[in-house]
Amino acid sequence: MRYWLxxxxxxxxxxxxxxxxxxxxxxxxxxxxxxxxxxDQMRVGDGVLFYHSSCPxxxxxxxxxxxxxxxxxxxxxxxxxxxxxxxxxxxNPRWFNVEVxxxxxxxxxxxxxxxxxxxxxxxxILARGNRLSITPVDxxxxxxxxxxxx
DNA sequence: GCCAACGTTGGC
DNA sequence: GCCAACGTTGGC
Numbered sequence: 614m615r616y617w618l619x620x621x622x623x624x625x626x627x628x629x630x631x632x633x634x635x636x637x638x639x640x641x642x643x644x645x646x647x648x649x650x651x652x653d654q655m656r657v658g659d660g661v662l663f664y665h666s667s668c669p670x671x672x673x674x675x676x677x678x679x680x681x682x683x684x685x686x687x688x689x690x691x692x693x694x695x696x697x698x699x700x701x702x703x704x705n706p707r708w709f710n711v712e713v714x715x716x717x718x719x720x721x722x723x724x725x726x727x728x729x730x731x732x733x734x735x736x737x738i739l740a741r742g743n744r745l746s747i748t749p750v751d752x753x754x755x756x757x758x759x760x761x762x763x
Numbered sequence: 764g765c766c767a768a769c770g771t772t773g774g775c
Numbered sequence: 776g777c778c779a780a781c782g783t784t785g786g787c
Contacts, residue, residue: 620772620773622773644782645782646782666772666773666774667772667773667774668773671773671774724774741779741780742772742779742780742781743772743773743780743781744771744772744773744780744781744782746772
């Protein structure tokens with residue numbers, strides 16, 4: 614059982630959207646490291662911190678769960694879509710996604726508050742210049758954050 | 764295989 | 776809107 618933090622811009626897709634839809638494909642990831650996390654390491658049942666980025670109040674907004682193993686991201690084949698990849702083929706897909714399902718909303722645990730806890734000094738999202746949209750969360754970090762969330 | 768140029772991310 | 780940090784691309 615592993616734990617993850619997954620970023621989403623709430624203007625694009627928020628925790629409210631996830632709550633309404635229940636379970637969604639995490640399509641559109643076009644970064645190799647993030648892809649590899651989904652394809653090689655994510656398992657059904659893994660815990661997910663749902664993080665709102667690029668918004669007035671960035672921070673953890675809810676909890677989710679990995680609900681499928683990774684499979685080829687359909688949007689890479691859609692020639693008129695913004696996630697199209699001309700180098701990807703059905704025989705040799707380049708991008709993958711898992712699906713995640715809604716668990717619950719949480720209080721907003723802001724980036725500033727996360728930074729204020731020495732216990733979270735190693736949280737990847739807080740590292741300098743971090744840009745990965747999917748990062749692993751250590752069990753200690755996960756437990757500490759869940760305790761903060763009550 | 765190097766590396767400059769370019770595009771993107773994301774907090775502020 | 777700014778800008779630092781980073782990933783990707785492509786010429787050589």
